[in-house]
Amino acid sequence: MTATAMSARSDLTELGRSETALRAFLHGLPGVDQVGAEQRAAQLGTRSIKATAKAWAIDLAIRMVDLTTLEGADTPGKVRALAAKALRPDPADPSCPHVGAVCVYPSMVPYVAEVLRGPAGGAGPAGAAAAPAGAGVVHLASVATAFPSGQAPLEVKLADTRAAVAAGADEIDMVINRSAFLTGQYQEVYDEIVAVREASGPAHLKVILETGELSTYDNVRRASWLAMLAGADFIKTSTGKVPAAATPPVTLVMLEAVRDFRAATGRQVGVKPAGGIKTTKDAIRYLVLVNETVGADWLDPDWFRFGASSLLNDLLMQRTKLTTGDYAGPDHFTRD
Amino acid sequence: MSERVAVRKTYKLYIGGKFPRSESGRSYLVQSGENSTANVALASRKDARDAVVAARAAGSGWAGATAYNRGQILYRAAEMLEGRREQFVALGIPGDEVDAATDRWVWYAGWSDKLPQVRGGVNPVAGPYLNLSTPEPTGVVAVVAPAAPALLGLVSVIAPAIVSGNTVVVAASPTDPLAAVTLAEVLATADLPAGVVNILTGRLQETVPSLAGHRDVNALDLTGVADAELATSLEVKAAENLKRVLRPVPANHDWYADPGLARMTALLETKTVWHPKGG
Numbered sequence: 001m002t003a004t005a006m007s008a009r010s011d012l013t014e015l016g017r018s019e020t021a022l023r024a025f026l027h028g029l030p031g032v033d034q035v036g037a038e039q040r041a042a043q044l045g046t047r048s049i050k051a052t053a054k055a056w057a058i059d060l061a062i063r064m065v066d067l068t069t070l071e072g073a074d075t076p077g078k079v080r081a082l083a084a085k086a087l088r089p090d091p092a093d094p095s096c097p098h099v100g101a102v103c104v105y106p107s108m109v110p111y112v113a114e115v116l117r118g119p120a121g122g123a124g125p126a127g128a129a130a131a132p133a134g135a136g137v138v139h140l141a142s143v144a145t146a147f148p149s150g151q152a153p154l155e156v157k158l159a160d161t162r163a164a165v166a167a168g169a170d171e172i173d174m175v176i177n178r179s180a181f182l183t184g185q186y187q188e189v190y191d192e193i194v195a196v197r198e199a200s201g202p203a204h205l206k207v208i209l210e211t212g213e214l215s216t217y218d219n220v221r222r223a224s225w226l227a228m229l230a231g232a233d234f235i236k237t238s239t240g241k242v243p244a245a246a247t248p249p250v251t252l253v254m255l256e257a258v259r260d261f262r263a264a265t266g267r268q269v270g271v272k273p274a275g276g277i278k279t280t281k282d283a284i285r286y287l288v289l290v291n292e293t294v295g296a297d298w299l300d301p302d303w304f305r306f307g308a309s310s311l312l313n314d315l316l317m318q319r320t321k322l323t324t325g326d327y328a329g330p331d332h333f334t335r336d
Numbered sequence: 337m338s339e340r341v342a343v344r345k346t347y348k349l350y351i352g353g354k355f356p357r358s359e360s361g362r363s364y365l366v367q368s369g370e371n372s373t374a375n376v377a378l379a380s381r382k383d384a385r386d387a388v389v390a391a392r393a394a395g396s397g398w399a400g401a402t403a404y405n406r407g408q409i410l411y412r413a414a415e416m417l418e419g420r421r422e423q424f425v426a427l428g429i430p431g432d433e434v435d436a437a438t439d440r441w442v443w444y445a446g447w448s449d450k451l452p453q454v455r456g457g458v459n460p461v462a463g464p465y466l467n468l469s470t471p472e473p474t475g476v477v478a479v480v481a482p483a484a485p486a487l488l489g490l491v492s493v494i495a496p497a498i499v500s501g502n503t504v505v506v507a508a509s510p511t512d513p514l515a516a517v518t519l520a521e522v523l524a525t526a527d528l529p530a531g532v533v534n535i536l537t538g539r540l541q542e543t544v545p546s547l548a549g550h551r552d553v554n555a556l557d558l559t560g561v562a563d564a565e566l567a568t569s570l571e572v573k574a575a576e577n578l579k580r581v582l583r584p585v586p587a588n589h590d591w592y593a594d595p596g597l598a599r600m601t602a603l604l605e606t607k608t609v610w611h612p613k614g615g
Binding site: 325326327328329330331332 | 385388546549550551552553573576577
């Protein structure tokens with residue numbers, strides 16, 4: 001590592017100590033060329049991925065899915081069924097990989113843990129024996145910090161986080177304080193992320209920027225850097241609870257941010273677009289975007305995830321189409 | 337004054353209420369009227385897939401509409417068909433056939449609110465229950481339209497399928513597709529919800545096998561398949577998910593004769609409800 005990169009790294013860690021320095025840094029980031037970003041994302045979306053490349057992309061996308069259910073109507077039975085599906089998305093085809101993670105509300109974490117990790121004190125997940133060898137584990141993600149609005153006192157957010165981790169979550173999806181961010185109180189946003197980072201202990205921290213509420217790409221870039229500086233392991237686009245969710249240009253801006261952040265600090269941060277990704281075609285467009293923006297280092301479930309619920313069934317239908325030659329129908333897969 | 341330049345028409349597919357070109361970008365030449373030719377879209381299996389998606393999406397709304405409403409919309413389609421009589425005649429279809437097709441359409445429109453009474457009703461059961469059977473649509477029906485008569489044959493396979501609430505993907509006759517595309521224009525202006533009828537033009541060997549194998553298609557009408565070997569292979573594919581299958585009709589079939597109820601009733605499922613009787 002060169003001396004300049006070294007000093008850049010130490011400079012960046014100092015930023016969080018003063019509001020002025022943080023603001024100067026975030027506002028000093030180059031502005032995003034809106035038309036250029038949209039055009040670039042649209043152009044990459046026209047790539048045609050076929051045959052073996054498509055089969056590879058579909059399996060990778062399945063491994064990247066954070067199978068999500070975040071409804072008021074979630075019940076233990078529903079999330080158990082979802083967790084079972086996460087382990088074996090297509091029971092008819094043993095070669096089908098498992099998904100990246102299951103993502104639920106904190107109160108539902110124990111029920112998912114039971115299915116994924118086996119009953120407390122038991123050995124391994126219920127489906128472990130049948131799972132493909134060397135496939136790794138299905139992670140258990142929980143949203144926290146007063147998801148989705150984030151409008152709660154800090155103590156409540158931290159208690160929410162600790163409860164989720166204690167219940168067995170190994171990934172925490174937190175929301176940033178958009179109210180503070182939009183009023184320019186970057187220090188407050190930063191301190192909150194740092195506090196949640198500490199409260200989540202060993203768990204991976206995904207920081208949801210809720211880009212649909214940030215208005216501009218410049219804000220997305222600033223929020224991405226702010227989250228990464230504060231210690232995020234992943235930056236995630238959206239909660240899925242506001243109409244404007246993940247879009248390719250927003251994801252492009254975030255991918256550029258993680259690329260530049262790794263160049264500046266040496267630390268790699270993951271990206272998770274969430275909300276509105278429903279079809280295999282959409283998912284493959286995102287994979288092309290990843291490959292062309294940050295390269296193959298991020299083409300891995302450890303560094304790129306899809307927050308989605310209906311996407312998995314479409315991936316499974318396309319997978320079945322490739323193996324059998326006939327178009328599959330939604331009646332032949334479980335409805336979540 | 338200079339001579340007016342004729343407006344040349346491009347015949348496209350009809351999918352989800354829109355008139356797109358084939359996804360493959362291909363087209364082919366067919367005879368149009370006495371001595372001119374027309375370019376027609378050559379549909380690919382991806383167009384067939386898109387058409388099934390459109391038909392499935394339209395299904396719940398169309399099946400959920402009241403029978404009376406469906407009848408009114410079909411009757412309106414007959415009105416539009418009547419209004420475009422000259423256009424069909426210009427395509428080389430005899431005036432008598434256009435009239436017969438319009439009458440056929442009206443005849444089927446009238447069945448929309450009568451079919452449930454003929455095919456459903458109260459069943460006598462040994463117990464204190466009211467037991468009712470009602471006909472429900474089968475779902476998405478893939479139809480291979482007969483080659484001749486071009487318009488009457490087409491109307492005779494589409495109308496009986498949609499009158500009960502099914503949605504259809506029609507593979508038009510490869511040699512005579514202009515009547516089908518023109519009929520699509522009639523339907524597009526008849527308040528028929530987008531996706532209830534979808535029309536593909538092109539080679540049957542390309543589109544129909546993928547429809548026959550498609551797991552989200554519920555029934556397959558092979559009326560227009562002349563090649564016995566192709567028909568058999570399509571039936572085999574259809575068996576994969578137990579589609580209802582209507583076999584091809586013989587070449588000498590009389591399309592002008594009274595069609596009877598068979599085509600409508602073949603595409604129905606019966607729902608039976610048990611309701612406890614009050615004291």
